Amino acid sequence: MLVLSRRVGERLVIGDDIVVTVIEVRSDGVRLGIDAPRDVRVHRAEVLEALTAANAEAANADESTAAALRRLAPPAAGGTARGTTAPA
Helix, strand or coil: CCCCCCCCCCEEEECCCEEEEEEEEECCEEEEEEECCCCCCCCCHHHHHHHHHHHHHHHCCCHHHHHHHHHHCCCCCCCCCCCCCCCC
């Protein structure tokens, strides 16, 4: 891990196209500005960890959870419910 000391207004360049600028230093934290290309995803670590955990939990849903969700969804307009046949 690289550890640097920076003052307000000073920048850190990562690669050719990512610039991190120190915006403000307070007693309770540091505000950073990040300039990066749109195709570079920038996330706070705690948000990414929570999203990953939520996705893992959703992927492990049991059949009773799936059935409860199916009951919440209205039937498709003009169609029939999945797994049923229309009257002849």
